[in-house]
Amino acid sequence: MAAGDNALANEIDWFSRVLDSRIRLYFEQGCEVASISEITPPPLKDD
Incomplete structure (x- = not known):
């Protein structure tokens, strides 16, 4: 590669983690970060 x-x-990968965390935080689901x-x-x- x-x-x-x-x-x-x-x-x-970073963007995926940010997006997943943001959605979880918005819907008040369990999340690894605040x-x-x-x-x-x-x-x-x-780069």
């Missing part, structure tokens, strides 16, 4: 592909996969800002985005150095 090329470095760009790996960076894109990391971004998609705010989506707690989910650290992947570093951009490999």
Whole structure:
């Protein structure tokens, strides 16, 4: 997998976690975080 592909996969994984957490928080379902800002985005150095 090329470095760009790996960076894109990391971004998609991060976005998926943010979206899932936001929906869970909105509907007051169990969630690992109290705010989506707690989910650290992947570093951009490999882009």
